[in-house]
Amino acid sequence: MTADRLQRFLVEVQNEDKATVDEAEAIIANNSSVMFHRKEFNVDGFFRYLLGSSVPVLSPHSIQQDMTAPLSHYFIFTGHNSYLTGNQLSSDCSDVPIIQALEKGVRVIELDIWPNSTEDDVLVLHGIALYMVHRIFGNMLFTPDKECLEEFPSPESLKKRFIISTKPPKEYLKAEKTKDEGNESHEKDSSASAWGGEIPNALDDKDDSDEDVSDDDGDDDLQTGDVAPEYKSLIAIHAGKGKGGLDDWLKVDPDKVRRLSLSENELEKAAKTHGPQIVRFTQRNILRVYPKGIRFDSSNYNPLVGWMHGAQMVAFNMQGYGRSLWLMQGMFRGNGGCGYIKKPDFLLTGGHEVFDPRVELPVTIYMGEGWFYDFKHTHFDAYSPPDFYVRIGIAGVPADSIMKKSKSVEDSWNPAWDEEFEFALTVPELALLRVEVHENDISEADDFAGQTCLPVREINKGIRPVPLYNQEGDKYPSVKLLMLFDTV
Numbered sequence: 001m002t003a004d005r006l007q008r009f010l011v012e013v014q015n016e017d018k019a020t021v022d023e024a025e026a027i028i029a030n031n032s033s034v035m036f037h038r039k040e041f042n043v044d045g046f047f048r049y050l051l052g053s054s055v056p057v058l059s060p061h062s063i064q065q066d067m068t069a070p071l072s073h074y075f076i077f078t079g080h081n082s083y084l085t086g087n088q089l090s091s092d093c094s095d096v097p098i099i100q101a102l103e104k105g106v107r108v109i110e111l112d113i114w115p116n117s118t119e120d121d122v123l124v125l126h127g128i129a130l131y132m133v134h135r136i137f138g139n140m141l142f143t144p145d146k147e148c149l150e151e152f153p154s155p156e157s158l159k160k161r162f163i164i165s166t167k168p169p170k171e172y173l174k175a176e177k178t179k180d181e182g183n184e185s186h187e188k189d190s191s192a193s194a195w196g197g198e199i200p201n202a203l204d205d206k207d208d209s210d211e212d213v214s215d216d217d218g219d220d221d222l223q224t225g226d227v228a229p230e231y232k233s234l235i236a237i238h239a240g241k242g243k244g245g246l247d248d249w250l251k252v253d254p255d256k257v258r259r260l261s262l263s264e265n266e267l268e269k270a271a272k273t274h275g276p277q278i279v280r281f282t283q284r285n286i287l288r289v290y291p292k293g294i295r296f297d298s299s300n301y302n303p304l305v306g307w308m309h310g311a312q313m314v315a316f317n318m319q320g321y322g323r324s325l326w327l328m329q330g331m332f333r334g335n336g337g338c339g340y341i342k343k344p345d346f347l348l349t350g351g352h353e354v355f356d357p358r359v360e361l362p363v364t365i366y367m368g369e370g371w372f373y374d375f376k377h378t379h380f381d382a383y384s385p386p387d388f389y390v391r392i393g394i395a396g397v398p399a400d401s402i403m404k405k406s407k408s409v410e411d412s413w414n415p416a417w418d419e420e421f422e423f424a425l426t427v428p429e430l431a432l433l434r435v436e437v438h439e440n441d442i443s444e445a446d447d448f449a450g451q452t453c454l455p456v457r458e459i460n461k462g463i464r465p466v467p468l469y470n471q472e473g474d475k476y477p478s479v480k481l482l483m484l485f486d487t488v
């Protein structure tokens with residue numbers, strides 16, 4: 001390949017409009033081995049260049065979205081029981097998972113500050129704890145000028161600051177009692193596979209037999225009667241359901257904004273009967289969704305149900321590795337990984353869902369490499385090289401959600417699949433591209449060989465190296481795929 005042709009390739013395929021022939025010449029010189037003619041690319045040099053491309057599949061560390069809108073206009077990376085190191089029942093509390101979550105971009109951390117005394121002491125102890133919070137954080141703590149906010153502050157204005165959202169102590173105590181009563185008979189440790197379960201399609205009808213188990217961390221009424229005033233003044237985002245049912249919970253008050261918490265089950269039910277009301281509620285108010293009470297193994301659920309309805313805080317167990325968490329991590333790889341993703345316009349304006357016309361997303365998977373360096377050579381198959389295949393698809397609104405499969409390439413550390421997949425998207429704004437590499441085995445379950453999840457609207461067009469991640473969501477040092485993304 002000559003410099004002229006490389007320059008044309010950069011403009012036409014890689015979307016690098018300003019690429020010059022001089023730049024193309026420099027690229028060839030930098031990527032060709034000295035033994036070969038340095039004015040032209042051989043195939044080897046070309047692939048080396050593409051796999052090490054300076055333009056990654058997502059633009060890192062660049063916040064491209066407007067960060068000055070109220071908090072209710074964003075999906076926010078949200079943890080559930082952020083202090084637990086493992087399952088929901090017997091694992092230890094620690095600050096380590098909180099630090100890890102913050103480093104991975106989580107921006108809503110859930111803390112429970114528990115009194116260990118009688119109910120009478122609760123307010124006092126909480127008062128002290130929160131007084132200390134105030135003393136420690138000082139001006140970094142956002143405190144509202146008046147009791148109820150009319151509009152939430154923006155992520156921009158909250159930079160390097162903390163904001164507290166909660167319900168008063170009395171409610172916590174009641175919730176704890178329910179928790180103790182409900183748990184014993186359900187103690188079990190699920191032996192989830194490396195993949196976690198397949199993501200259930202959003203809003204599928206399914207067996208709701210687990211609905212009677214009490215979910216323990218919904219926010220009850222904010223009863224402010226006898227709460228210490230210094231405590232009250234620190235709560236900027238009031239949590240509360242109010243009396244009555246869904247119609248009351250979802251009422252929009254023009255003079256104040258608040259936060260409502262629904263369990264994943266409550267949301268699924270509400271979505272079937274009150275879809276437009278939920279979307280309207282989330283245009284100004286914050287909706288938090290949390291894992292149902294029986295997820296003792298810290299597993300998660302399909303986050304799309306919440307996102308489709310504008311829920312800002314889809315709270316996840318960050319230690320619950322598997323496909324659902326990969327979607328969550330994938331969504332928040334967007335917008336520079338800052339932990340905030342601007343909600344699509346159709347969720348912010350008007351009462352009706354206006355979907356774009358269908359767009360096509362063609363994706364070609366050329367090849368993969370890096371396992372040879374990142375794994376023991378007997379890791380996949382003891383007596384032969386691995387047999388990799390790719391599962392690729394979309395997580396999005398139900399109409400867009402699909403998974404497809406490549407052929408399996410037998411006995412190769414550097415598989416070349418060369419397969420094109422096409423996806424039709426009705427709501428590209430909410431679509432995540434899912435990629436899983438499996439190592440095929442005949443007599444036992446496939447081995448896990450990497451995964452990633454990418455927000456479709458931020459994928460850079462062209463041929464891109466796509467780094468893969470392990471189950472926990474940490475990037476492998478060398479494993480990557482080479483993929484072509486066409487017009488979205």
Ligand SMILES: [Ca+2]
Binds near residue numbers: 379380381440
């Ligand atoms: Ca194997």
Ligand SMILES: [Ca+2]
Binds near residue numbers: 381385410411
């Ligand atoms: Ca093999």
Ligand SMILES: [Ca+2]
Binds near residue numbers: 380381387441442
């Ligand atoms: Ca095998």
